[in-house]
Amino acid sequence: MAKRDYYEVLEVEKSAALDEIKKAYRTKAIQYHPDKNPGDKEAEEKFKEAAEAYSILSDEQKRKMYDQFGHAGVSGASQSGYGGSMSMEDIFSQFGDLFGGAFGGGFGSFGGFSSFGGSQGRSVQRGSDLRVKVKLNLKEIASGVEKKIKVKKYVPCTKCNGSGADGGDKSIASCSTCRGSGAVTRVANTMFGQMQTRTTCSACGGSGKTITKKCTTCYGEGIVSAEEVITFNIPAGVAEGMQLSLNGKGNAARRGGINGDLLVVIEEEGHPELIRQENDLIYNLLLTVPQAILGDSIEVPTIDGKVKVKIDPGTQPGKVLRLRSKGLPSINSYGNGDLLVNISIYIPEKLSGSEKDIISELANAPNFQPTQSIKDKIFSKFRDLLD
Numbered sequence: 549m550a551k552r553d554y555y556e557v558l559e560v561e562k563s564a565a566l567d568e569i570k571k572a573y574r575t576k577a578i579q580y581h582p583d584k585n586p587g588d589k590e591a592e593e594k595f596k597e598a599a600e601a602y603s604i605l606s607d608e609q610k611r612k613m614y615d616q617f618g619h620a621g622v623s624g625a626s627q628s629g630y631g632g633s634m635s636m637e638d639i640f641s642q643f644g645d646l647f648g649g650a651f652g653g654g655f656g657s658f659g660g661f662s663s664f665g666g667s668q669g670r671s672v673q674r675g676s677d678l679r680v681k682v683k684l685n686l687k688e689i690a691s692g693v694e695k696k697i698k699v700k701k702y703v704p705c706t707k708c709n710g711s712g713a714d715g716g717d718k719s720i721a722s723c724s725t726c727r728g729s730g731a732v733t734r735v736a737n738t739m740f741g742q743m744q745t746r747t748t749c750s751a752c753g754g755s756g757k758t759i760t761k762k763c764t765t766c767y768g769e770g771i772v773s774a775e776e777v778i779t780f781n782i783p784a785g786v787a788e789g790m791q792l793s794l795n796g797k798g799n800a801a802r803r804g805g806i807n808g809d810l811l812v813v814i815e816e817e818g819h820p821e822l823i824r825q826e827n828d829l830i831y832n833l834l835l836t837v838p839q840a841i842l843g844d845s846i847e848v849p850t851i852d853g854k855v856k857v858k859i860d861p862g863t864q865p866g867k868v869l870r871l872r873s874k875g876l877p878s879i880n881s882y883g884n885g886d887l888l889v890n891i892s893i894y895i896p897e898k899l900s901g902s903e904k905d906i907i908s909e910l911a912n913a914p915n916f917q918p919t920q921s922i923k924d925k926i927f928s929k930f931r932d933l934l935d
Contacts, residue, residue, distance in 0.1 A: 551619050554601035562615065566606060573602040613791060618880040620783040622793060673755070673805030675702065675771075678798045683815045684782065686822060686829075690851045690876050692784035696777055699810065702799040703774045705766035710804045712759055712770035719761040725751035755803065770803035778810065785827070785879035788816040821849045827885030828875045832892060835859065840893045848889055850874050857889060865893045 555562055558572040576598040578584070585591035604610045604622055613621035682695055704710030713719035722728035726749035733746050748754040762768030778797055786792075791813050798808025816824070823830040831848050839846070843861035847854040850871070857869055868888050875885025899907065910916050 552597070554605055554614065557597055557601040558605065560605075564605075569602065569605050573598055573606075609791065610793060616880075617786075617790070620785070620879045621790065673753070673801040673803060675799035675801040675805065675808035677808040677811055679811040679813060681813045681815050682782070683817050684786070685817045686819050686824070686851050686876070688782070689786055689816065690784060692782060694779065694781050696779045698775055698777050699797075700773065700775050702771040703776060704800050704804070705763060705770055705772050707765040708763035708770065710770045710800065712763055712766060712768040712803045714761045714763045719759055720757050721760050723749060723752035723756055723758050725749050726756060728756040730754040730756040771800045780812070782812075782814070783879060785877040786814045787879075788814060790814045822851070822887075824876065825888075827878050829885065829887045830890060831887060832890050833869075835863065835891060835893050837893060837895065840864070840891075848887075850887055851876075859891075863891060865891060867891045 555564070558569060558576060560568055560572045564572070577595060580591040580595040580598065582592060582595065604614050610622050678699060678701055680697060680699060682697065684693065705712070708714060708716070711717075711720065723730075726732050730749055730752065731746050731754065732749050733744060735744050749756070752758050759768050763770070766772050778794070780792075780794055780797075782792065791811055794810040794812065796807040797810035800807050821831060823832075829851070833846065833848060835844075835846075839859060840863045841861065843863070844859045845856050846859055848857050848871075851874070855871070855874075857871070868890055871887040871889065873884040874887035877884050896903075
């Protein structure tokens, strides 16, 4: 099923400010929250769909890529699927702070997971993002490509299953400072009276738990350094500098949190003969004087190999031949760009005596003298360039 437009999901205009997007997401998430719609799979999917839309539109860079390229521009995030692999716990932990007390003591609970806010303020660690560069040639850009890259990153410790504790749950205790809540409340006397503040517990880092016996492999961190081979698809039509986001493929978080993302930055390799201009390709064709005068059939390069083009007799320098659909595909719509063949004519700098005689003879021929109307056209083009 095709993804709906993210702006349509949240029912906001494309020009909507971040505050409007936050408000719209909050409204949708409360409407379709699992606590309000128990057992309703359709509501659950809409809840996830709204979270996916917000995750893109609330991020300035991701929103820019989405506005320019549509779903393909953020295909890494969509490919991993916020609506698919992103769990309710992921959504609550990342966006729960937007909801305050909308569902009693916080944004609510789901499947035993305590969200942010209210009296249950445990925080969930998030791994850092990774950024890699991938070089593509024009042929790969034209058709799309599957890539495999080896990434050095933090992964969950296999000995303790990412908990950081030697012995599993037996070595994990409730934090004595915050009593397992992940946050501490302080009351201060001020000139305005008593003021209460709630902050993340520094003893447990907001997790609500402490480790009594640390894992000897990861030393209680729950993560170790390793290499991982990641396979992903790059859609056709991408461009230099474009960034794809692979959700959850970044560094693992300490002690079983949420993985960061892997950001794939596109680098475009230059082609020896073709120049890219958005979705069009340009080829500069240099003709000899006889070819321009008499016409010819010449091979020109394309992404898929060489093709023959017909040069009409009397072809003038500056003429552009357009080969339809021989360019690159558009990442956000149907159809391909064109191949534009710019024609230039080579004028030899040195001539032999016999060649000079031939040119002199041609110079006196009537057809080799431009008429006034032709002169006017040429000078008009120069004037346009100067203007």
